[in-house]
Amino acid sequence: CVTGLSIRHVGERFQHANATISKSFCTVLYALSLPPFYTTYVRLPTINDPIPFEIATNPKFFPFFQDAIGAMDGTHINCCPGGDERHLARDRK
Numbered sequence: 167c168v169t170g171l172s173i174r175h176v177g178e179r180f181q182h183a184n185a186t187i188s189k190s191f192c193t194v195l196y197a198l199s200l201p202p203f204y205t206t207y208v209r210l211p212t213i214n215d216p217i218p219f220e221i222a223t224n225p226k227f228f229p230f231f232q233d234a235i236g237a238m239d240g241t242h243i244n245c246c247p248g249g250d251e252r253h254l255a256r257d258r259k
Contacts, residue, residue: 177187221227247255
């Protein structure tokens with residue numbers, strides 16, 4: 167959950183059943199991860215994209231991310247590896 171709380175805590179906070187919270191969360195998650203939203207608003211970085219200014223100018227982050235390509239904000243990326251590579255992608259964040 168975006169709040170960092172469990173479904174039970176969110177349900178208690180908003181006075182809704184856990185099933186309702188779970189169903190609503192899944193609805194929003196699917197809406198954000200499927201076309202047309204995903205294909206319109208999500209752009210994965212390429213090797214030629216510059217490092218974001220906030221990272222490049224911060225000595226706390228730059229040494230660790232100077233050669234990084236990818237999302238840092240918890241973005242979920244669809245992954246469909248073949249059967250022989252599934253173990254490599256399982257339980258990865």
